[in-house]
Amino acid sequence: MAVAEVGAADTPRPIVVKAGGSLMEAGRLRDCLALIAKAEHPIIVVPGGGPFADAVRDLQQKLGFDDAVAHRLAMLGMHQMAEVMCSMESRLTPAERPEDFARCIADGKVPVWLPLTMCRDDREIPADWTITSDGLAARLAERLGGLEVILLKSVAVENESTVQQLAQGEIVDPAFAQIVSEAKLPWRVLGPDDDAVLARLIGAPSP
Template structure:
């Protein structure tokens, strides 16, 4: 992602959205945190947290209490802060931040910068109170804001499968139009059109497999699904791979 002339470069090489589901296995989450900390010595890494187990609890309570949209929005944003704080304890040497001005100094120290996004999500107020706008598309917005060179979503699946093929092979790549036509799969429905409109690509990776994450950072082959704008070159011929 190129920096626009006249605008500050925050110096983010990679923004990864951390799926909250990855905290279900503390040992694997710790291995991921240690991997990211090591990668931060050669890559400037920013982690954007999803809602995690606290968000799941909010959704369960909401089915009973039916929170007003604004309350639900604020609860979920606060859940993301909790995920970020919890992951910071598993990511050696990392530093949490809530204000963008803090990012360059954290990255300059070779540390993973873990965002606590609640303050910015609520304060900027650019996201609709919508069930279709999740932390996937929110992370993409901040990847664009920070000018991240690469963007990945770390989740608990090895990529995107074709609809109705839950046990089949994951796709290596697909266009934003193809992803949008699938509806909600491993990513939310707002993400493909946002990527297309902003000329961005995103790779969905299995965050439980820290070796694959490391390979992706290093530009080596790694299982995952690249979602790229229509007309943008994909790496080789699109194909499926076995999970």
């Protein structure tokens, strides 16, 4: 199910930027968020689940609950990471729905997506570990009218890599590869040496 495009007719189309929990482990999260907070181009941030999603994986192994429950809990982990991100940069604001994104952008804010509301009844999303915040970012970009999606990663990525190669190398999840291919979404995966590229794409000062 598609939803309405976000943004006024006279403004650039937003870019979906996924900032994963691996950035925190690599010590890059604060710098990436500072760059995002200075963006002049409209952005919708998709948070990774980070340690909160990892805790769900560990708990599932111990208690044996099913993947559908784990999927919902992992999305709640994304909510927790969103709250952390918003506490680190005042321009970042939690947002659940397209109308929230539009309002945040109109107010000069950067919306950080809380996915559970939009994903709860989305039958195109598998309720298992084949989809992570990578695939959810792609699905959001698809539902918002085919937006560009950028994944920020803590590992270097060859520019000529195909999305299928990145999925095979477990750089992106299988759902991301499928969605961007089938929906023909513009996409990029940026690594630790690509902050200047990110700055150029989002209209932020070069780091």
